[in-house]
Amino acid sequence: MKMKIVADSSANLLSLPDIDFGVVPLHIIVGENDYIDDDKIDLTAMQENLSSYKGKTSTSSPSPHEWENAFGDADVVFCITITSSLSGTYNSAVIAKDIYEHNHTGRKVYVLDSLSTGPEIALFIEKIAELIKAGFAPDDIYKTLLEYKDKTHLYFSLASLNNFAKNGRISPVIAAGIGLLGVRVVGKASDEGTLLPLDKCRGEKRALKKLIDHLKECGYTDGKIIIAHNNNEAGALELKKLIENTFGIFNGTIQKTRALCSYYAEPGSLLIGFEASLCKHKPYKD
Numbered sequence: 006m007k008m009k010i011v012a013d014s015s016a017n018l019l020s021l022p023d024i025d026f027g028v029v030p031l032h033i034i035v036g037e038n039d040y041i042d043d044d045k046i047d048l049t050a051m052q053e054n055l056s057s058y059k060g061k062t063s064t065s066s067p068s069p070h071e072w073e074n075a076f077g078d079a080d081v082v083f084c085i086t087i088t089s090s091l092s093g094t095y096n097s098a099v100i101a102k103d104i105y106e107h108n109h110t111g112r113k114v115y116v117l118d119s120l121s122t123g124p125e126i127a128l129f130i131e132k133i134a135e136l137i138k139a140g141f142a143p144d145d146i147y148k149t150l151l152e153y154k155d156k157t158h159l160y161f162s163l164a165s166l167n168n169f170a171k172n173g174r175i176s177p178v179i180a181a182g183i184g185l186l187g188v189r190v191v192g193k194a195s196d197e198g199t200l201l202p203l204d205k206c207r208g209e210k211r212a213l214k215k216l217i218d219h220l221k222e223c224g225y226t227d228g229k230i231i232i233a234h235n236n237n238e239a240g241a242l243e244l245k246k247l248i249e250n251t252f253g254i255f256n257g258t259i260q261k262t263r264a265l266c267s268y269y270a271e272p273g274s275l276l277i278g279f280e281a282s283l284c285k286h287k288p289y290k291d
Contacts, residue, residue, distance in 0.1 A: 008137050009079035010233045013067060013094050015087040015265045016126040017233055024134045027075040031087070031094065032038030032266045033067035035096035039065075051264060052236075052272060055168060062171040064268060066093040072101030081143045082114040083133050083150075087122045087265070088198030115147045117154075123266045124231035124278030125159040143201050156228075159194040161172070161221055162212040162235075164273030166190065169200075192224035209273075213244050216277065217251055228280030230257035236272045244275060 009025040012018065020026060030042040033051060035058050040051045055062060056094055078083045084102065089095040095118040102114035119126045132153050136146045163183065170180035183190055185187065189212040195201035206212040228282040230248065240258045249255045257279075262270055270276050 006080045006145075008081045008083070008138075008143070009077060010083045010085070010130055010133050011072070011075045012085045012126060012130055013087055013098075013262055013265075015092075015094075015122045016085065016265045017123055017132060017260055017266055018127055018130065019044055020132055021130070024137060025079065026130075026134075027077065027078075029067040029071050029075045030031070030069060031092070032134040033264055033268050034065055036060060036062075036064045040264055048264060048266050048267060052138040052267060055171075055268070055271075058171075060169060060171075061173070062268075063185050064092060064172070066097050069097050069104060073105050075107050076114060082112075082161040082165040084114055084116045085119055085126055085129050085133075086116065087126070088118070088120045088194065090198040091269075092121070095187065105253070115143070117147075117150065118198070119154075120196070121157075121159045121194045121278070123262065123276040124158050124233045124260070125194065126278070127231050127233075127260070127279065128157050128229060128278050129154070132161065134288050137147060144246065158223060158279055158281060160216055160277045160279075161190075161192055161194075161270060161273045162206075162209070162240075162269060163190045163192075166264065168268055168271060174200075191219070195204070195220070200266045207254075209240055209243075213240070213247055215245060216275075220248070220279065220281070221251075223279075225252065225279060225291055227252060227254045227256055230255065230277065230279040231258045231261050232257065233266060233270075233276040235262045235267045235270050235274050237275060240273070244277070247249060263276050 011027040014030045022102045033040040086095040166180040166183045169175045170177040191204040192202040232241045
């Protein structure tokens with residue numbers, strides 16, 4: 006039985022060792038420019054264009070045909086998508102699943118709406134790969150993944166909300182106050198897969214401290230953790246050091262954001278996916 010993992014490009018991954026893995030790119034639309042989030046994209050040019058462009062920007066989901074092509078000839082596909090609250094990618098993948106299973110009797114596609122993005126999706130992918138290598142049956146892999154999903158979280162420190170404003174997701178007035186004088190938004194992916202702000206911090210040092218506080222509140226001890234950064238390696242390394250100093254271990258990796266995550270987590274931002282006990286938060290109020 007041939008098994009394959011397929012994700013969209015918000016996972017920030019291009020390949021996996023010893024596992025059949027496919028990536029379907031999202032698109033970032035800036036005026037007349039269509040940036041495809043694949044290994045050929047010029048991220049520097051995209052972000053410079055985003056910074057200078059004053060008009061509306063947007064993202065575009067992969068088509069069902071692109072998903073179907075990525076499934077290839079696998080007997081079983083585990084398909085992970087960015088949260089459906091930010092993108093139509095999940096709906097497109099479900100359509101592709103129906104077409105694929107109809108055209109290939111006996112084959113199976115499991116589609117998971119991550120309700121998240123970036124490093125938390127990467128954790129899901131790593132878990133699936135681990136279970137495939139351990140010889141688990143497909144239904145058992147999917148069941149375990151759903152249970153695992155209750156133990157993972159995504160937190161962020163955003164240096165700007167300009168692109169959220171440019172694509173109409175938040176008010177430009179709100180976005181104008183973030184990034185000004187070093188103000189950052191610290192928050193998480195909510196249980197519904199939406200952006201849930203928790204704190205507004207002046208300066209990265211305070212934002213990193215808040216992230217550590219939230220890790221403690223979540224019951225984090227020594228679980229796997231992935232830090233993704235957008236042109237902020239220094240901040241990622243400082244957070245890694247704080248985690249080591251606070252919990253006695255850094256059980257994870259640091260990665261760079263690709264185009265889709267770089268669109269929402271603008272330069273200077275950090276994303277953190279980690280394993281911990283279930284936690285709940287209320288958003289801050291202005």
